[in-house]
Amino acid sequence: MKNEKKELIFDIQELDRRRIARDLHDTSLQNLAHLVHKLELAFKYVDVDPVQAKLIIAVVQQNINLIIEEIRNTIFNLRPMMLDDLDLKNSISWLLDKQKENSEMKIVSEIDDILFKKESDSVELFRIIQECVGNACKHSQGSCVTISLKKRKDAVVLHIKDDGIGFDLEQKKEKHFGLLIIKERAKALSGSCKIMSAPNQGTEIEIKIPVENVK
Ligand SMILES: Nc1ncnc2c1ncn2[C@@H]1O[C@H](COP(=O)(O)OP(=O)(O)O)[C@@H](O)[C@H]1O
Numbered sequence: 001m002k003n004e005k006k007e008l009i010f011d012i013q014e015l016d017r018r019r020i021a022r023d024l025h026d027t028s029l030q031n032l033a034h035l036v037h038k039l040e041l042a043f044k045y046v047d048v049d050p051v052q053a054k055l056i057i058a059v060v061q062q063n064i065n066l067i068i069e070e071i072r073n074t075i076f077n078l079r080p081m082m083l084d085d086l087d088l089k090n091s092i093s094w095l096l097d098k099q100k101e102n103s104e105m106k107i108v109s110e111i112d113d114i115l116f117k118k119e120s121d122s123v124e125l126f127r128i129i130q131e132c133v134g135n136a137c138k139h140s141q142g143s144c145v146t147i148s149l150k151k152r153k154d155a156v157v158l159h160i161k162d163d164g165i166g167f168d169l170e171q172k173k174e175k176h177f178g179l180l181i182i183k184e185r186a187k188a189l190s191g192s193c194k195i196m197s198a199p200n201q202g203t204e205i206e207i208k209i210p211v212e213n214v215k
């Protein structure tokens with residue numbers, strides 16, 4: 001029973017499901033619950049103070065648009081659909097452009113054209129980059145994140161570095177699976193994963209994937 005549980009915890013799909021459930025719970029669901037209260041309030045005001053009721057409804061309308069965007073992002077995280085139409089390099093540049101729109105951080109990238117033998121490997125790598133860049137923008141409070149993806153003689157090397165506040169690697173956060181999933185995805189690519197960080201020293205992640213995986 002104990003072993004079964006351990007296996008479950010390290011299953012990528014299970015971790016993904018938990019992350020998505022948490023994303024939905026922390027954002028869209030909480031915001032929707034909040035809007036229900038606002039609408040109840042607007043309902044009370046309708047007859048006594050219609051102007052106030054209209055103001056509340058206008059805020060609700062705005063917030064619903066934000067929730068639509070959040071749900072769009074969550075769906076996007078389920079399946080990076082553009083990988084069906086674009087190659088990995090263009091998909092990554094699409095992702096970084098999207099991230100630039102939502103973040104103050106400077107994003108610098110140098111991406112080689114890499115064609116994996118297995119299509120699913122591209123999705124794994126794409127997701128790793130998505131999580132690393134997302135973490136840098138969300139948590140680091142830094143000014144710049146650099147992403148380099150290079151095909152070297154012996155390995156494909158992904159390197160992501162930010163100049164932010166860093167964090168204590170020993171301090172595990174419950175219900176935060178992003179870093180764990182990165183490690184599991186690196187394993188799924190038969191690769192290695194090094195995460196280097198310390199308070200006020202920025203964060204650096206290096207993933208090495210065997211060159212045999214690519215064409
Ligand atoms: N680039 C980073 N800079 C600073 N802190 C980070 C960075 N990446 C991760 N962290 C810290 O590690 C924690 C765990 O990250 P992660 O496993 O991706 O979960 P989540 O992003 O859902 O919080 C984050 O909550 C944050 O405190």
Ligand SMILES: [Mg+2]
Pocket residue numbers: 131134135178179
């Ligand atoms: Mg994360």
